[in-house]
Amino acid sequence: MTITSDKLEQIVSEVKTIFTSHLEKFALRKTPERYAILEEIYRRTDHFDAEALYIHMKNQNYRVSRATVYNTLELLVSCDLITKHQFGKNLAQYEKSYGFKQHDHLICMDCGEVLEFCDPRIQQIKSMMGEILESDIKHHSLNLYGRCKKVVCDNRKD
Amino acid sequence: MTITSDKLEQIVSEVKTIFTSHLEKFALRKTPERYAILEEIYRRTDHFDAEALYIHMKNQNYRVSRATVYNTLELLVSCDLITKHQFGKNLAQYEKSYGFKQHDHLICMDCGEVLEFCDPRIQQIKSMMGEILESDIKHHSLNLYGRCKKVVCDNRKD
DNA sequence: TTGTGTGCAAAAGCTTTGCATGTTG
DNA sequence: CAACATGCAAAGCTTTTGCACACAA
Numbered sequence: 001m002t003i004t005s006d007k008l009e010q011i012v013s014e015v016k017t018i019f020t021s022h023l024e025k026f027a028l029r030k031t032p033e034r035y036a037i038l039e040e041i042y043r044r045t046d047h048f049d050a051e052a053l054y055i056h057m058k059n060q061n062y063r064v065s066r067a068t069v070y071n072t073l074e075l076l077v078s079c080d081l082i083t084k085h086q087f088g089k090n091l092a093q094y095e096k097s098y099g100f101k102q103h104d105h106l107i108c109m110d111c112g113e114v115l116e117f118c119d120p121r122i123q124q125i126k127s128m129m130g131e132i133l134e135s136d137i138k139h140h141s142l143n144l145y146g147r148c149k150k151v152v153c154d155n156r157k158d
Numbered sequence: 159m160t161i162t163s164d165k166l167e168q169i170v171s172e173v174k175t176i177f178t179s180h181l182e183k184f185a186l187r188k189t190p191e192r193y194a195i196l197e198e199i200y201r202r203t204d205h206f207d208a209e210a211l212y213i214h215m216k217n218q219n220y221r222v223s224r225a226t227v228y229n230t231l232e233l234l235v236s237c238d239l240i241t242k243h244q245f246g247k248n249l250a251q252y253e254k255s256y257g258f259k260q261h262d263h264l265i266c267m268d269c270g271e272v273l274e275f276c277d278p279r280i281q282q283i284k285s286m287m288g289e290i291l292e293s294d295i296k297h298h299s300l301n302l303y304g305r306c307k308k309v310v311c312d313n314r315k316d
Numbered sequence: 317t318t319g320t321g322t323g324c325a326a327a328a329g330c331t332t333t334g335c336a337t338g339t340t341g
Numbered sequence: 342c343a344a345c346a347t348g349c350a351a352a353g354c355t356t357t358t359g360c361a362c363a364c365a366a
Contacts, residue, residue: 029340031347065348070331088299108293229322
């Protein structure tokens, strides 16, 4: 998921535009906090939780409250600029979603590391189940839980 | 997921045996609370959360504590007699797993209803990703989120 | 008898809410 | 200037923990 600096600037610019459209469409206010949070997410973090984002902004001496962080995260989820995950624990994790390929997750049960992968079959399952169950499927979450043998657990955390 | 009464008795009997083996294997105590919780789960509930199970047992005047409920749920997960889910909310949901076909879930974003479905492709994805990422995949969770058009939302809850 | 498991209540951790204040439109 | 968004702290909910007691082995 590494991208060049130019590409990043372009993405940041694009998400801001998309966010602005969304705010305007629903007559919501364009506050500096909302843009700061969006930018922070797109510039720095990969998978993160609300508290980590809050702490991180505080550390940069940005004056923001947890309430605003939570509100804005929900807002960003609702306009598809970020996605929300629950990797088995009682803690919501978020991830930017614009400009990055759709993917699923493999979570290591030993070290908690999260790997991303893509498989086209999941799209087939989605559209097929949508038809069969006469349901309009908006999104999905596929998590595989395992113990990684080599690659990941070199970075064991516990 | 409807089964006959005879079949249920057989399953209850089998899970008890499996549970006993597990307890003995790890030198854990065969307490009446543990068996009561296991039986309660297999006889009555489908998807449920810890609090609902606790309340339900209390209502039957069974003396049990939340701590024991949580401990036992974890124990039952560890011996694969139940599975734990998080359907997007900050609340763990559980489900019996022995004697019932492996399946995934479609959650209605409107009414919260949970439908079960099976698709063999998910097994293929699991084993393929396991090989590629050199990871030993123990379990998975695939949730589709959508708005059901006909069937389910006749029972709309909100 | 020994120590694991339980009940109870308190604590912890994440998220939401209420209210006064600030700021966008 | 009116309404919405924010900051702060308190409250809410689910889950975990500490401690004394009970009971399985």
